[in-house]
Amino acid sequence: MSRFPKPAEGSWTEHFQLDTLPMSYEDSISPDYYERERTQVFKRAWLNVGRVEQLPRVGSYITKEIATARASVIIVRDKDDTIRAFHNICRHRGNKLVWNDDPTAETSGTTRQFACKYHGWRYGIDGACTFVQQESEFFDLDKAQFGLVPVHCDVWSGFIFINLDREPQQGLHEFLGPMITNLDGYPFDKMTSRFAYRTEIKANWKLFIDAFAEFYHAPILHAKQSPEKYSSAAAQAGFEAPHYRIDGLHRLVSTSGVRFWELDSEMVKPMETITRSGLFGPWDKPDLGVEKMPPGLNPAGCDPWGLDSFQLFPNFVILIWSQGWYLTYHYWPTSYNSHIFEGNVYFIPPTNARERVAQEMAAVTFKEFALQDANTLEATQMSLESRVIDRFPLNDQEVLCRHLHQVVAEWVEQS
Amino acid sequence: MSLLPTEFAELEPYASTWCLATEPERYATRLATPIREMIEFYDAITPRAEEALTYLDQFDLDKMPDEATNLLHLLYSMVMVSFPVEAWGQPKVPDTGSATFDCFVEPRP
Numbered sequence: 001m002s003r004f005p006k007p008a009e010g011s012w013t014e015h016f017q018l019d020t021l022p023m024s025y026e027d028s029i030s031p032d033y034y035e036r037e038r039t040q041v042f043k044r045a046w047l048n049v050g051r052v053e054q055l056p057r058v059g060s061y062i063t064k065e066i067a068t069a070r071a072s073v074i075i076v077r078d079k080d081d082t083i084r085a086f087h088n089i090c091r092h093r094g095n096k097l098v099w100n101d102d103p104t105a106e107t108s109g110t111t112r113q114f115a116c117k118y119h120g121w122r123y124g125i126d127g128a129c130t131f132v133q134q135e136s137e138f139f140d141l142d143k144a145q146f147g148l149v150p151v152h153c154d155v156w157s158g159f160i161f162i163n164l165d166r167e168p169q170q171g172l173h174e175f176l177g178p179m180i181t182n183l184d185g186y187p188f189d190k191m192t193s194r195f196a197y198r199t200e201i202k203a204n205w206k207l208f209i210d211a212f213a214e215f216y217h218a219p220i221l222h223a224k225q226s227p228e229k230y231s232s233a234a235a236q237a238g239f240e241a242p243h244y245r246i247d248g249l250h251r252l253v254s255t256s257g258v259r260f261w262e263l264d265s266e267m268v269k270p271m272e273t274i275t276r277s278g279l280f281g282p283w284d285k286p287d288l289g290v291e292k293m294p295p296g297l298n299p300a301g302c303d304p305w306g307l308d309s310f311q312l313f314p315n316f317v318i319l320i321w322s323q324g325w326y327l328t329y330h331y332w333p334t335s336y337n338s339h340i341f342e343g344n345v346y347f348i349p350p351t352n353a354r355e356r357v358a359q360e361m362a363a364v365t366f367k368e369f370a371l372q373d374a375n376t377l378e379a380t381q382m383s384l385e386s387r388v389i390d391r392f393p394l395n396d397q398e399v400l401c402r403h404l405h406q407v408v409a410e411w412v413e414q415s
Numbered sequence: 416m417s418l419l420p421t422e423f424a425e426l427e428p429y430a431s432t433w434c435l436a437t438e439p440e441r442y443a444t445r446l447a448t449p450i451r452e453m454i455e456f457y458d459a460i461t462p463r464a465e466e467a468l469t470y471l472d473q474f475d476l477d478k479m480p481d482e483a484t485n486l487l488h489l490l491y492s493m494v495m496v497s498f499p500v501e502a503w504g505q506p507k508v509p510d511t512g513s514a515t516f517d518c519f520v521e522p523r524p
Contacts, residue, residue, distance in 0.1 A: 193522045194521075195438075196520035197518050198519060269501045270461065271493075274464045352471070353468060368508055371511045371516055374514040375512050375514040
């Protein structure tokens, strides 16, 4: 028996008109398929590369390495406060323009201009070429024709997106669609206290999105994160999400909340009681200073509500907790069986040590869970690559995994 | 030279190991410390945690005296060791092999 009502079709999977047959994971172990993803997905989709708070002043910049698209991009706040993006390539002889010590590593800073380390060509933060060393040695060189190559760049709710296509098929807002843009007004801009994490995962990028697209695994893989009494109850009950939603390319799962502060002390860990915090975040919700939450948040009105995980095509997740904080995940492929995983945790700046320690507890708990999630992926990748089994049954709580692989396939096959 | 406020002098033996300003330092120390030493630290600090939070709440986070900042860092380490002590019985998360998840940005303090 379901705890939560299923759609009229009998299942979420059928409701979204996805097939219910066992699924192939060939798309996660095939080098050829990955080569097509590089050009068909990552060079055509809007990609989130950070938030505007990372560029606080005119001249603030970050670089972003997008290995799968063989691109390095400079994102900079221009004099008119517009966020601009450029390919990180000097127009003279193609040296990488902005880097520090290690040319493969990302960097950030604030500058009035970018100067090439090789022959000293300089560019303004608007991308214009402003100086050519020994200009008179060149042959009819018109500096105006040698500005940095722009990359399409747009901002939604403080999230900076780029698109590496010459002419994107859609603008950013159209690409995001109403399920995502209905989050407009959520106070992301106030949640500036940030923890950022990164690791390399030896598995296909889609496998990690799958891992966070279903919570069927949670009572099992994460059982030991909780006291025995809680975890055995959770495993007995199994996981069900009250609500799933799919809007074009993007996906949402809403989960129910747990009022940990009302639970018996045997059901929570001592450190959760001491810090009044845990996986779901600080138990005492901060004042977000917003009168009415945007309609896109908890759209099904779950009560108690736990979180909304918005999975944006192709490789970006915004996960908003009911306790007034949020996470982002990024999955940056580096080969068919490896990717860089980035996690960011954002809180309202704490007003005192007690709030800060509660946030520390939530952030450390997040890392403990992520380490467990990460390590199963390498094991899965190895097994899939054996090709002993080629079809895998997915249940209705894994509906979003099916959707991800389907939309990636649609883009890969588009001409 | 004591690192902590005098009210918390009994935690001084743990201060030189665990008053660490960054998550990478705290995580590395956790992985390098035998579980029984972390249990000892945990058993010493948890009964004083509420008192320490109340003590620290009198300060602005950006204007803390050094001893208070050290105490705050000690509380972050308390959170860090609580996972090995309360859940894992060993420094590392079980079944995580060579998995890492490196923290490279965090709020200060």
